[in-house]
Amino acid sequence: MTILTVALKYLRGRFVASALTSLSVALGVSLVVASVLLSRGIRQGFIEGTTDYSLLVGAKGSPTQLVLNVVFRMDVPTPNISYITYRELRDDPRVEVAVPVAMGDAYQGYRYVATTGGYFAAFPWRRKTFAISEGRFFRDDPPEQPAYEAVLGADAARRTGLRVGDRFHEGEEMAEYPMTVVGILRSTNSADDRAIFFSLASYWEMNEVSRKMKVKPLTALLVRPKRMSDLAGLHRGFNVAAETQAVFPSAVLLNIFNVLSLVDEVVAIILAFVVLLVLLYLFVSMYSATLQRKREIATMRALGARGATILGIVLLESCALAVIGGALGIAGGHGVAYLGASILAGRGGPVANLFVVGALEPVVFGSVVALGALAGLLPAVLAYRTEVAENLAPLS
Amino acid sequence: MAASLCLACATFGLTAYSQLAYGEEAPRLTFAQLVDSIRANFEVTQTMKSYNGKEVEIHGFIIPAGPPDLSFFLLSRVSAMGNYCCEVPVGQDETVYVYAPKGAKILYDPLRVYKVRGAFEAGPHTDPIYGVSLFRLRNARVEEAIGAKIFKPGDPPAPTPNK
Numbered sequence: 001m002t003i004l005t006v007a008l009k010y011l012r013g014r015f016v017a018s019a020l021t022s023l024s025v026a027l028g029v030s031l032v033v034a035s036v037l038l039s040r041g042i043r044q045g046f047i048e049g050t051t052d053y054s055l056l057v058g059a060k061g062s063p064t065q066l067v068l069n070v071v072f073r074m075d076v077p078t079p080n081i082s083y084i085t086y087r088e089l090r091d092d093p094r095v096e097v098a099v100p101v102a103m104g105d106a107y108q109g110y111r112y113v114a115t116t117g118g119y120f121a122a123f124p125w126r127r128k129t130f131a132i133s134e135g136r137f138f139r140d141d142p143p144e145q146p147a148y149e150a151v152l153g154a155d156a157a158r159r160t161g162l163r164v165g166d167r168f169h170e171g172e173e174m175a176e177y178p179m180t181v182v183g184i185l186r187s188t189n190s191a192d193d194r195a196i197f198f199s200l201a202s203y204w205e206m207n208e209v210s211r212k213m214k215v216k217p218l219t220a221l222l223v224r225p226k227r228m229s230d231l232a233g234l235h236r237g238f239n240v241a242a243e244t245q246a247v248f249p250s251a252v253l254l255n256i257f258n259v260l261s262l263v264d265e266v267v268a269i270i271l272a273f274v275v276l277l278v279l280l281y282l283f284v285s286m287y288s289a290t291l292q293r294k295r296e297i298a299t300m301r302a303l304g305a306r307g308a309t310i311l312g313i314v315l316l317e318s319c320a321l322a323v324i325g326g327a328l329g330i331a332g333g334h335g336v337a338y339l340g341a342s343i344l345a346g347r348g349g350p351v352a353n354l355f356v357v358g359a360l361e362p363v364v365f366g367s368v369v370a371l372g373a374l375a376g377l378l379p380a381v382l383a384y385r386t387e388v389a390e391n392l393a394p395l396s
Numbered sequence: 397m398a399a400s401l402c403l404a405c406a407t408f409g410l411t412a413y414s415q416l417a418y419g420e421e422a423p424r425l426t427f428a429q430l431v432d433s434i435r436a437n438f439e440v441t442q443t444m445k446s447y448n449g450k451e452v453e454i455h456g457f458i459i460p461a462g463p464p465d466l467s468f469f470l471l472s473r474v475s476a477m478g479n480y481c482c483e484v485p486v487g488q489d490e491t492v493y494v495y496a497p498k499g500a501k502i503l504y505d506p507l508r509v510y511k512v513r514g515a516f517e518a519g520p521h522t523d524p525i526y527g528v529s530l531f532r533l534r535n536a537r538v539e540e541a542i543g544a545k546i547f548k549p550g551d552p553p554a555p556t557p558n559k
Binding site for chain 1: 459460461462463464465466469470472474476477486487488491493503504506524525526527528529
């Protein structure tokens with residue numbers, strides 16, 4: 001009989017206590033794994049879901065609101081800017097591409113994004129590509145002759161059930177301006193999957209305020225300069241102006257990451273205490289088990305078992321509890337993270353694929369086993385030092 | 397805020413070889429040196445080209461023109477964010493295109509000077525994604541730089557830039 005078999009028999013002998021100890025280790029590990037996966041997934045979701053355009057121009061206000069609304073379809077739109085701003089920027093010799101965007105209402109929570117065909121255009125510098133899975137793109141119809149054609153992001157189409165040819169509107173006041181679905185986009189793994197796109201002409205005509213305006217309104221402009229080194233000049237120009245602001249989307253996201261880093265640090269401290277508690281629980285469990293079976297250990301020693309064998313059995317017991325708890329915890333942590341990511345994604349939050357194979361799982365598993373060995377060390381030494389004569393004395 | 401930015405700008409004149417946390421010395425190039433090296437037709441001097449492929453250190457403000465993991469960004473003599481500071485934004489001659497394939501794990505602050513170290517390249521180059529550039533750093537690593545050096549009475553004068 002090997003010492004592993006003996007250790008496992010001991011664990012089976014006190015099944016309920018062993019199961020509860022493993023469960024507590026599993027819960028602690030789940031908490032650590034789920035926190036790390038979700039934090040990483042949210043950060044990566046922002047990185048993967050951001051725009052390819054380096055500069056975003058909008059009305060004066062919060063840069064974070066501008067980026068979250070225009071790029072990630074969160075928050076409410078910033079105030080309008082004038083179409084003249086777009087014309088000036090389009091004609092600026094420093095600018096390669098400027099794409100106008102107007103954010104408005106929503107259908108079943110899926111945001112309307114009015115823009116031009118340029119939004120979907122492919123360029124060598126763009127990572128994101130748009131392709132139609134069904135139907136076609138909407139036409140850039142001339143002002144005052146809107147076609148009310150809509151193209152739906154993949155998620156928006158799937159969740160609303162709208163198909164090509166369907167007509168839709170939301171709210172009584174929009175009944176006069178039903179949109180017709182002419183196309184559905186392939187998934188882009190970004191907020192564009194949850195958007196409903198149509199032309200600026202349709203947007204201006206279906207809105208009572210903009211219908212009366214001679215100079216039409218926009219929410220923002222996505223800008224790509226011919227030379228990246230001109231970005232700073234363009235940025236400064238819009239920010240010293242009275243009505244506009246320009247932001248680097250990545251700068252805003254980096255500021256969000258700074259805040260997330262603070263949260264991560266607080267969570268790390270809490271998790272450190274959780275790990276300490278689990279470690280203590282494992283130690284107490286092993287310690288009390290060793291105290292309870294001092295007589296058995298003395299018997300084993302009397303029958304010829306060496307001290308090192310006894311030490312090994314207790315250490316193996318502790319490691320086995322850690323292995324079972326660690327494996328269950330890693331699996332449970334992934335489950336919790338998956339559930340959290342699904343809830344977050346359902347609410348329109350950016351979250352990337354959490355299940356990329358990385359160093360996290362082996363590092364966590366190795367650490368749990370090492371901590372299990374550490375927790376079992378003192379009880380193992382106690383067992384090793386068990387006095388045979390003292391503990392084999394007749395029970396009074 | 398503006399005063400601290402100006403103070404940080406002033407550090408660009410205080411250059412020489414610098415000891416880095418990476419453990420070895422690397423020549424530090426200043427934006428003044430980069431500008432001085434520019435010749436007609438978007439060319440640079442042979443002296444500047446002699447640094448090509450070598451590890452150098454450049455201090456500047458980060459403009460996050462690329463992805464938010466900072467795998468690409470611009471390093472500029474002047475911050476793009478301070479709207480009311482001493483200088484207007486600079487152009488191609490005082491902008492270094494920085495490529496950091498592993499990204500940069502820093503707490504980003506638009507008004508802070510960072511020291512960036514990587515393999516230097518001088519001369520015109522067109523990148524399919526980030527376009528035309530004159531100065532580049534490849535495989536770059538980023539650290540926060542000390543904002544300004546304080547000279548006490550009796551200290552030796554600041555070392556001259558390494559030309």
